[in-house]
Amino acid sequence: MTGFLGQALLYIVPFLLVLTFIVTIHELGHFLVARAFGVKVDRFSVGFGKTIVGRTDRHGTEWRIAWLPLGGYVKFSGDLDASSVPDQAGLAELRQRVIAEHGPGAERDYFHFKPIWQRALIIAAGPAANFLLAMVLLTGLFMALGEVTAAPRVGQVAPGSPAAAAGFLPGDLIRSVNGRAVDEGADVTEIVMLSAGDPLRFVVDRAGREVQLIATPVRQVENNAIAGRVRVARIGLGIQPLRSDIQYRRLNPIEAGARSVERIGSTIGGTLTYVGRIFAGKESGDLLNGPIGIAKAAGGITQQSAAASDDPTLSALNVLINLIQLAALVSIGIGIVNLLPIPVLDGGHLLFYGYEAVARRPVPARVQEVGYRVGLALLAGLMLFATWNDLQKLSLFKFLGGLA
Incomplete structure (x- = not known):
């Protein structure tokens, strides 16, 4: 037990811990911009359910930590419905109520009466x-x-695999896939995983000679220690860089920021590509x-x-x-x-x-x-x-x- x-x-x-941290930052983004535009906020909650600890700041916002750590939320004053987008009748009723309770002009502090661009x-x-x-x-x-980069050097070729049929040999250095330059094995893996059933054109360096090969990824079931049992596209290559293929360099803040933006862009692009392939039936x-x-x-x-x-x-x-x-x-x-x-x-x-x-x-x-x-x-x-x-x-x- x-x-x-x-x-x-x-x-x-x-x-x-990861989920609550990320959702809290998400809600904090809403809150900070709302506060910058003078929006009245009733509550900022980390977690759901009953309050464990809380306090109210000078702006009247209740800050609290709740007992169920499954994210959090920010509640703007005057939220009428789950969609937080009242119609004309709802806006008129809210305006009258706010003016009756707080006087003329008080409605300007409410989210729903801010200009569209601010909302x-x-x-x-x-x-x-x-x-x-x-x-x-x-x-x-x-x-x-x-940053550590390891060039995509072919170490093994699985017998009977699409890579073997295409003519890959141990020692080949992959330079590009479908015209896209690749610098490390992760780039090749990502392209292959998102191309099941689609022929891929590889350009490899074979002992100083450029060779073009075509292989079509096929799906196979793998047991991953972290992801579990997954079906992914493979061509049967084992990437194994030589010592001379591995490079390390320190990055200054500008270079590190640029690499992070590039990583985020590739993650978004890969996600959208995968979702698009789902809708296309691929x-x-x-x-x-x-x-x-x-x-x-x-x-x-x-x-x-x-x-x-x-x-x-x-x-x-x-x-x-x-x-x-x-x-x-x-x-x-x-x-x-x-x-x-x-x-x-x-x-x-x-x-x-x-x-x-x-x-x-x-x-x-x-x-x-x-x-x-x-x-x-x-x-x-x-x-x-x-x-x-x-x-x-x-x-x-x-x-x-x-x-x-």
């Missing part, structure tokens, strides 16, 4: 804070650790993770990082570095998801504001209600799909046709 509890804590605690910036500040957080975390890691969505998958990744990273060294200090440092990398990746993901044009998300609010800017009036209440319900259904469906993937990766429900 003790061992089970220990394993559960190993997976749950890092997940909750849009306040909403967009949440996802922007996620991307900024990822940039800060990655920049710090690049500055502290420097991917099954196996790599989409829900809360269970993120928790498993957090626990697996913590366990592997701690076991990497016998020195407790080095183990703790290794755990910290890898959890920071995970936090940056999850933060990017949360930023992307929140920008989806679904009414219950920030992107849906921005969509409503776009309509309001063009039509010069808020979206009608009936349309908002329908949009809200559809948005909830879409979001619930996405969460169920991601959770189903997570359970399949844990080898559950195998009898129902899971990964085999």
Whole structure:
């Protein structure tokens, strides 16, 4: 029993720490921009449920830490409905109530009576804070650790694989894939993983001679210590750089910042490409993770990082570095998801504001209600799909046709 509890804590605690930290920064983005525009805020909560500790600042905002650490929220004064976009009737009622309670002019401090551009910036500040957080975390890691690049040198070629059929040989140095220059093995892996069933044109350096090869990635099931059982595209190459292929250099703050922006851009691009391939029927969505998958990744990273060294200090440092990398990746993901044009998300609010800017009036209440319900259904469906993937990766429900 003790061992089970220990394993559960190993997976749950890092997940909750990472998630709560990231969501708090997201909500802080909304809050700071709202405060800059003079919006009245009732509450900023870290966690949900009953208050553990709290205080009210001089602006009348209640700051609190709640007992359920599953993120947090910011509540603007005057929020009338779940979508936070009242229609004309709702705005008129709110205006009358505020004026009756606080006098004429008090409504100017409320979020819903701010200009559209201010409201849009306040909403967009949440996802922007996620991307900024990822940039800060990655920049710090690049500055502290420097950058290691390992050229994509072929070490092994699996017999009978697409790579073997294409003519790859051990010792080949991959220079480009489909015209895109590659500097390290991770670049090749990313392209291959997002190209199942699509022929890829490789240019390799073979003993100083340029050779062009074509290989088509095929999906295969792998047991990953962190991700679980996943179906990914491979061509059967084992990347094994020589000592001379590995380079290390320290990065100054500007270089580190540029590399972090490049990493965020490639992550966003890869995510959008993968989602596009799902809708095109070229991917099954196996790599989409829900809360269970993120928790498993957090626990697996913590366990592997701690076991990497016998020195407790080095183990703790290794755990910290890898959890920071995970936090940056999850933060990017949360930023992307929140920008989806679904009414219950920030992107849906921005969509409503776009309509309001063009039509010069808020979206009608009936349309908002329908949009809200559809948005909830879409979001619930996405969460169920991601959770189903997570359970399949844990080898559950195998009898129902899971990964085999």
